[in-house]
Amino acid sequence: xxxxxxxxxxxxxxxxxxxxxxxxxxxxxxxxxxxxxxxxxxxxxxxxxxxxxxxxxxxxxxxxxxxxxxxxxxxxxxxxxxxxxxxxxxxxxxxxxxxxxxxxxxxxxxxxxxxxxxxxxxxxxxxxxxxxxxxxxxxxxxxxxxxxxxxxxxxxxxxxxxxxxxxxxxxxxxxxxxxxxxxxxxxxxxxxxxxxxxxxxxxxxxxxxxxxxxxxxxxxxxxxxxxxxxxxxxxxxxxxxxxxxxxxxxxxxxxxxxxxxx
Amino acid sequence: xxxxxxxxxxxxxxxxxxxxxxxxxxxxxxxxxxxxxxxxxxxxxxxxxxxxxxxxxxxxxxxxxxxxxxxxxxxxxxxxxxxxxxxxxxxxxxxxxxxxxxxxxxxxxxxxxxxxxxxxxxxxxxxxxxxxxxxxxxxxxxxxxxxxxxxxxx
Numbered sequence: 001x002x003x004x005x006x007x008x009x010x011x012x013x014x015x016x017x018x019x020x021x022x023x024x025x026x027x028x029x030x031x032x033x034x035x036x037x038x039x040x041x042x043x044x045x046x047x048x049x050x051x052x053x054x055x056x057x058x059x060x061x062x063x064x065x066x067x068x069x070x071x072x073x074x075x076x077x078x079x080x081x082x083x084x085x086x087x088x089x090x091x092x093x094x095x096x097x098x099x100x101x102x103x104x105x106x107x108x109x110x111x112x113x114x115x116x117x118x119x120x121x122x123x124x125x126x127x128x129x130x131x132x133x134x135x136x137x138x139x140x141x142x143x144x145x146x147x148x149x150x151x152x153x154x155x156x157x158x159x160x161x162x163x164x165x166x167x168x169x170x171x172x173x174x175x176x177x178x179x180x181x182x183x184x185x186x187x188x189x190x191x192x193x194x195x196x197x198x199x200x201x202x203x204x205x206x207x208x209x210x211x212x213x214x215x216x217x218x219x220x221x222x223x224x225x226x227x228x229x230x231x232x233x234x235x236x237x238x239x240x241x242x243x244x245x246x247x248x249x250x251x252x253x254x255x256x257x258x259x260x261x262x
Numbered sequence: 263x264x265x266x267x268x269x270x271x272x273x274x275x276x277x278x279x280x281x282x283x284x285x286x287x288x289x290x291x292x293x294x295x296x297x298x299x300x301x302x303x304x305x306x307x308x309x310x311x312x313x314x315x316x317x318x319x320x321x322x323x324x325x326x327x328x329x330x331x332x333x334x335x336x337x338x339x340x341x342x343x344x345x346x347x348x349x350x351x352x353x354x355x356x357x358x359x360x361x362x363x364x365x366x367x368x369x370x371x372x373x374x375x376x377x378x379x380x381x382x383x384x385x386x387x388x389x390x391x392x393x394x395x396x397x398x399x400x401x402x403x404x405x406x407x408x409x410x411x412x413x414x415x416x
Contacts, residue, residue: 050268050272053272053275097286154276155275157279157283158276158278158282161283161286162279187289191289199291200287
């Protein structure tokens with residue numbers, strides 16, 4: 001009976017999806033539970049901060065620079081029609097601080113650091129390093145997962161802030177230095193329009209949420225990967241795809257909560 | 263890499279990230295430009311505030327002296343009550359005029375204060391007696407058409 005088979009297939013898929021979400025949630029709480037020991041051995045977090053944060057610096061700075069420069073060019077073209085080029089600084093700064101900084105930095109972070117985390121943990125599992133740790137009575141979540149989790153959470157807001165700051169200078173470079181928008185109105189209108197709590201702090205909260213989501217997805221996919229070459233490569237792909245979609249969906253929800261009402 | 267090398271790079275990363283955040287707060291945001299910690303409050307009634315919003319700036323001679331703290335409708339007089347907090351450094355005389363002005367053609371609305379000649383200064387909680395409401399485009403056009411209609415035909 002092909003119809004019954006198809007319905008059984010849908011049921012299997014649904015149960016599988018719910019099961020994975022449940023496992024990911026359990027994994028997240030386990031990570032939080034075993035985080036204490038990684039704060040006592042802080043050098044583990046520092047080591048992971050190096051590979052997630054410091055190694056992502058160049059891609060973040062270069063991407064931020066170019067995104068800011070494009071915003072400067074496009075914003076100038078549009079604002080010129082209404083004779084309000086002096087509002088270029090406002091446009092560049094608000095666009096970066098509220099949206100593009102957290103979102104694009106998180107997307108880059110997912111593909112640069114998240115995929116590396118998944119591949120690393122997946123390979124550790126494939127080469128049975130994780131089983132070996134369990135044999136030595138070392139809890140793999142406390143030793144491997146928790147330091148990476150905290151490193152991701154610490155580095156993501158810093159990377160997003162850096163992205164926005166570099167982007168503002170990119171917009172300044174194109175708008176003021178190249179095109180010749182008045183420098184005074186560029187900065188003063190920006191300072192008048194960008195509010196610390198409403199804009200900058202909400203951007204930091206966004207990047208914090210994205211950082212948590214990306215690291216949890218990356219770590220879970222790695223920990224859950226089938227211990228084969230194919231399994232690890234599939235898990236790495238799923239990390240990038242899932243975390244990108246989750247970032248964009250969370251961004252809509254957070255934006256609606258933060259800026260929807262006013 | 264050596265442990266000290268990693269420590270150095272991570273330290274540098276954290277310092278650069280925090281510096282970016284501070285730069286956003288100070289140079290891009292409004293945290294560095296003005297704080298209302300040491301301020302006194304005065305209020306004023308306007309018949310029409312136009313598009314004035316809370317946290318709009320209050321300027322005198324073009325200098326930022328304070329921010330609009332709250333806007334509400336007074337149902338006793340059916341006028342808008344605007345509470346302003348003004349920096350303690352700037353004292354204004356009792357007959358100061360508050361006007362709702364627009365920066366540029368389509369810009370934000372703000373309150374402009376024109377100091378008067380009174381020797382007594384405004385104190386915390388007092389009221390600005392003389393105000394001038396926001397200009398509303400529809401009223402302006404209406405007045406213009408009305409005055410045109412009154413002109414004798416040539």
